[in-house]
Each structure stands twice: as structure tokens, then as C-alpha cells.
Amino acid sequence: MRHVIALDVGGTGMKAALVGADTASSEGTPPVLLYEARRPTGRERGPEAVVEAILGFAAELRELGTARYGAPAAAAGVAVPGIVDERSGTAVYAANLGWRDVPMRALLSERLGGVPVAxxxxxxxxxxxxxxxxxxxxxxxxxxxxxxxxxAGAIGIGGRIESGAHGSAGEIGHIVVRPGGRECGCGQRGCLETLASAAAVGRDWAAACGDPQAGAADAAKAVASGDARAHTVWQRAVDALADGLVTGLTLLDPQTLIIGGGLAEAGDTLFTPLREAVRRRVTFQRLPSIVPAALGDAAGCLGAGLLARDLLSTEVTP
Structure with missing residues (x-):
């Protein structure tokens, strides 16, 4: 079976799949996942080890696909965090992985026998x-x-995702919503992600409840059970998130705001107050639909498979 390799690289783990390549992805048909696997990135060993882990994982998938389907993958797609230059195929910078200016596309193509890589x-x-x-x-x-x-954010316009002039379009997490607030890893203070990310909510709830092991999921459960301390922590995050989202919708005028990630798993505990908080803040702006993401943590891997399939349909080579 003709297939492609899909890799989604996170801060601590990698998700990968062999994806069927015979159906045109542009028609909105979900990719057929033929095989799925996960591996740690090994970031504690340094950025060079992470790159080698990615290349080695891809090579294993190539061998598996060849053994199962009689031919190697026809293309590969890889998604990585940080600043990415899709045009040159360079992983420019990732704070949580420690790398800079990695020619990821060229390295993967070489390791995979010269196949096109996105x-x-x-x-x-x-x-x-x-x-x-x-x-x-x-x-x-x-x-x-x-x-x-x-x-972070992804801006969808007319069937494509905007990457920007320098590969950093959509970084809504670094909109300052509380000037002079908490220090962010980017060097600013009061960025949205210091207040409304799952990590921030987990940190704030751990401090409020006195349990250093508590996380965002525990905060959501406490909110649902009526805990006043949790409600305070949660509402603070929701208000910050609404401020950031209203800035985004003012600039972009989207039809739909899609909220995903671990915090969205709280369901109505998040979406009910968030929709109300955004509604209170809009004036002249058209209120978009605010909906949960549909694909969960598989979105990155599925998207990488779509990128690889697009290479085949457009005959792009690295």
C-alpha cells in the first residue's frame, strides 16, 4: 500500500504514524492510519540527541513500512515546536528542546533515502x-x-494555514494581557500563556490548594465540585484567555475559534464561562463560534500526514 510517514514531535514525546497516501487529502477525507507509535524525545540528553531520536524513529518507520507494504514510504511529514521556517525546512528555535537552526527537512530526507519531506x-x-x-x-x-x-495559535484562511513572513504567525500566547505581570520565557511579562495555559492553571491551583502535585485537571474537577478557591483560579485564567482571544478575533475576524489542548478537556467547565467572558468583551466585533477541537492530541500527527500527502499531490520535493 502506498503510504507516508507522519511525525509529531513534542517537548517530551513523539507521536508517529504510517498513513495511507491514496486518498486526496484536499477533499477533506481523514487520513487512514495504518500504524501508530510513540517514543520519548530524550531531551534530557541534549538537542543533538533529540534530533537523532527523530531521525532514528523515522528510519524505523521506513523499515516497518517497507516490510509490511513492499515499498518504503513515498513521503514524510514532521511537525516540531518552536519557530519553524517551512519554506527552507529549518527548525529555527525551540526553547523546550534546546535546538537552533536545525536543517530538519534535509536531514530527514537523507535518512529516508531521498524521499520528499515536509x-x-x-x-x-x-x-x-x-x-x-x-x-x-x-x-x-x-x-x-x-x-x-x-x-500558541494557528490562523486558518481560505483552506491554508498562515505561517507569516518569519515563521512565527499565530503566537497568541505571547500577547501581553496583564502588563507587568508574571515573567514569561519569551522575556516579556504578563503574556497570555503565563496565565491561561494548562501549566499556569496547574501551578496556580497547586499553590492555592497546597498540593504541589495538583494540575489543571485537578483544578477543573474542583471547579465542577464547587470549590471556591478553584473557581477563583479558574476564572482568573478564563478572563485572561478571553482578553487574548478578543485581541485575536479583533485582528483576524474568524468565523470560528477552536480551543484545544489539555485544558479544553474540561468541557463545559471551560467553555461555558469562556463563551460568556468573550461575549462580554466584544463591542463592534462579530462574535464567532467558540468550539472544542475535534481531533485531540492526534491533530499534530494527522496534520503531518496531510503535509506529506500534499507533497505527493503537488509533486513538491525538498
Missing amino acids: LGHDVRTGGLAEGRIGAGRGADRFLFVPLGTGI
Whole structure:
């Protein structure tokens, strides 16, 4: 069976799949996942080890596909975090992995025997999948915002994801919503992700409840049970998130706001107060639909498979 390799690289783990390549992805047909696997990135061993882990994982998938289907993968797609230059195929910078200016596309293509490789930003790649086969399907303009360890965004316009002039479009997590507030890893203070990411909510709830092991999921459960301390922590995060989202919708005028990541798993505990908080803040802006992401943590891997399939349909080579 003709197939492609899909890799989604996170801060601590990698998700991968062999994906069927015979159906045109542009028509919105979900990719057929033939095989799935996960591995740690091994970031504690340094950036060079992470790169080698990615290349080795891809090579294993190539061998597996060859053994199962009689031919190696026809292309590969990989999604990585940080600043990504999709045009040159360079992983420019990732704070949580420690690398700079890694020619990821060229390295992967060489390790995979010269097949075409597409490189994408993890959130923009997830947004591609949500736009084509997930919660953004049918929306001409959408903003996809996953709330995880950090916060980023993917801007969907006319069936494509905007990467920007320098590979950093959509970094909504670094909009300053509380000037002079908490210090962010980017060097600013009061960034959205310091207040409304799953990591931030977990940290704030751990401090409020006195349990250093508590996380965002525990905060959501406490909110649902009526805990006043949890409600205070949660509402603070929701208000900050609403401020950031209203800035985004003022600039982009999307039809749909798609909220994903770990915090979105709280369901109505998040979406009910968030919709109300955004509604209170809009004035002249048209209120978009605010919906949960449909693809969960598979979005990045599915998007990487779509990128690889697009290479075949457009005959692009690295």
C-alpha cells in the first residue's frame, strides 16, 4: 500500500504514524492510519540527541513500512515546536528542546533515502488537520488555540494555514494581557500563556490548594465540585484567555475559534464561562463560534500526514 510517514514531535514525546497516501487529502477525507507509535524525545540528553531520536524513529518507520507494504514510504511529514521556517525546512528555535537552526527537512530526507519531506510547526500542523477534517472544516477563517504547557495559535484562511513572513504567525500566547505581570520565557511579562495555559492553571491551583502535585485537571474537577478557591483560579485564567482571544478575533475576524489542548478537556467547565467572558468583551466585533477541537492530541500527527500527502499531490520535493 502506498503510504507516508507522519511525525509529531513534542517537548517530551513523539507521536508517529504510517498513513495511507491514496486518498486526496484536499477533499477533506481523514487520513487512514495504518500504524501508530510513540517514543520519548530524550531531551534530557541534549538537542543533538533529540534530533537523532527523530531521525532514528523515522528510519524505523521506513523499515516497518517497507516490510509490511513492499515499498518504503513515498513521503514524510514532521511537525516540531518552536519557530519553524517551512519554506527552507529549518527548525529555527525551540526553547523546550534546546535546538537552533536545525536543517530538519534535509536531514530527514537523507535518512529516508531521498524521499520528499515536509516540515511544519506543531500547532499550525494541528490547525491544518482541524481545518480540513476537524472542528474547522467548512470555515473559511478560523483560529485554532491549543491550551497546553504553553499557548500558541494557528490562523486558518481560505483552506491554508498562515505561517507569516518569519515563521512565527499565530503566537497568541505571547500577547501581553496583564502588563507587568508574571515573567514569561519569551522575556516579556504578563503574556497570555503565563496565565491561561494548562501549566499556569496547574501551578496556580497547586499553590492555592497546597498540593504541589495538583494540575489543571485537578483544578477543573474542583471547579465542577464547587470549590471556591478553584473557581477563583479558574476564572482568573478564563478572563485572561478571553482578553487574548478578543485581541485575536479583533485582528483576524474568524468565523470560528477552536480551543484545544489539555485544558479544553474540561468541557463545559471551560467553555461555558469562556463563551460568556468573550461575549462580554466584544463591542463592534462579530462574535464567532467558540468550539472544542475535534481531533485531540492526534491533530499534530494527522496534520503531518496531510503535509506529506500534499507533497505527493503537488509533486513538491525538498
